[in-house]
Amino acid sequence: MRTVADGRLGRRKRADLFFRVLAAASAVAVLLSLVLILGTILWKSVPALSLSMLTQTPRGGFYLGKEGGILNAILGSLYLAAGATVLAFLLSLPIALYLNIYKGRASKAAAWTRFFLDVLWGVPSIVYGVFGFIVMLAIGLRASLLAGILTVALLELPIMCRAIDEVMRLVPPELKEASASLGATRFETAMRVMVRQSAPGILTGVLLAFGRGIGDAASVLFTAGFTDRVPTSLADPTATLPLAIFFQLGTPFPEVRQRAYASAAVLTLIILLISLAGRAIGRKATRHVVK
């Protein structure tokens, strides 16, 4: 005999099945997109990929060159993203510590700071690029590695800051109390306890920001310039991988367009290597974390 409860159970089971299929389909769609993206880049870059791509600067014409490599953009991007990440970290860590040690949980100032950082996170990178450009004009700075670093640091700051802030918010208040009860100052608690306890999360935040910084084209478009040479000082303009891809792909020459895919492959590989290295270091960093 079919009861009302049976009918209800049947409906619940169908709903359960429906969501299971939906979840699996979503996961497959994401994985498939990733494979397709990586596959396309690698496949199209094969004709252009060679050792000289990685070890030489372009030859045979201003960035449309068919000869030589993209060493200018590889090193340029690494210099720029590393500089910007260091700079953003030097600002993010104190901000996150301020929010979590010096300000109470219910602090209005902390809530507003978090709100503004979230707004900054959402600002499109081209806006950072334009802002950087205006500031450059105002202080008479040329398009250069330095201007690029400053602009990208600004772009990375809210990402890194909020990522570090979120892990620090998870640190139990009892841990801060334990340190305080031993007579530690807030600064000592911050540097010796908070930073260690949130080390894995800090690392994740830094890598996230680095990945965003090295892959961004719009913020460096007006600020870092573009050149065939590897920069030798902060005042030199610098090439970057995202812009190399942009310019190479925009040419009518198939040989140069192939090189755009090679640039994209290199950029993807750099990000992949950085996150793998980050995971390895991250495992070490979790050693002392208190559950």
Add this chain to the structure above:
Amino acid sequence: MNGETPISIRDLSVFYGDLQALKDVNLDIPAKKITVVIGPSGCGKTTLLKSLNRLLDAAEGVRIRGQVVLDGEDIYAARTEVTSVRKKMGLLSQKPQVLPMSIHDNVAYGPRIHGLGSKKDLDRRVEHYLKMAGLWEEVKGRLREPASVLSVGQQQRLCLARGLAVEPEILLGDEPTSALDPQSSQNVERRLMELKKEYTVVVVTHILRQARRLADYLAFLYMGELVEHGPAAEVFAAPRDPRTRAYLTGEIS
């Protein structure tokens, strides 16, 4: 009683927003004895304990009125350095909270920040306090391992060693055995009984049997009010206030 009172609490009231957690508490804590504060949950025991080393300051919306006189100095006076107040007291919390570093560094944390002793001295110091806390034999071969690998009972003794290492005068225990198994609890109690020879100990508990085992001096808190206090034997044998009697017989809890 030898008449020495390292801590005198004078008209102490604590407010959390509109809620008054402590009402004009007056209490002299005797030196080198175990003072046990008993009372039902939410009666203000922990608040009283945390007001002694100014850990309440950190909390949001807390107002404190009155005085806590430590070694002749009001710890809430404007010129009193909060870190030096806290350095005079080791705290055992309800749940042991080890620091995110090695076993060795947990004990060395206090001496390092306060600059106690030389670097060479530090290893001996760590060994000394781990022995005092009764943990040395269990950890001597793995001092560089993270403190979080220890069992909860071991962690609590590590916290004890860590608290002792800042050379305090007073030990505070906030239900220090509530997260521990019976054997670890017994171990911690035994340590406290030994340590009272050198330290003034204040322990908060809601376990009456533990209070009977530990207390030299007893204070009963009820709804933020210090109802009764006196030498433990006297209070246990002949409580004067009906509320104390009701609590000791288990009628209120």
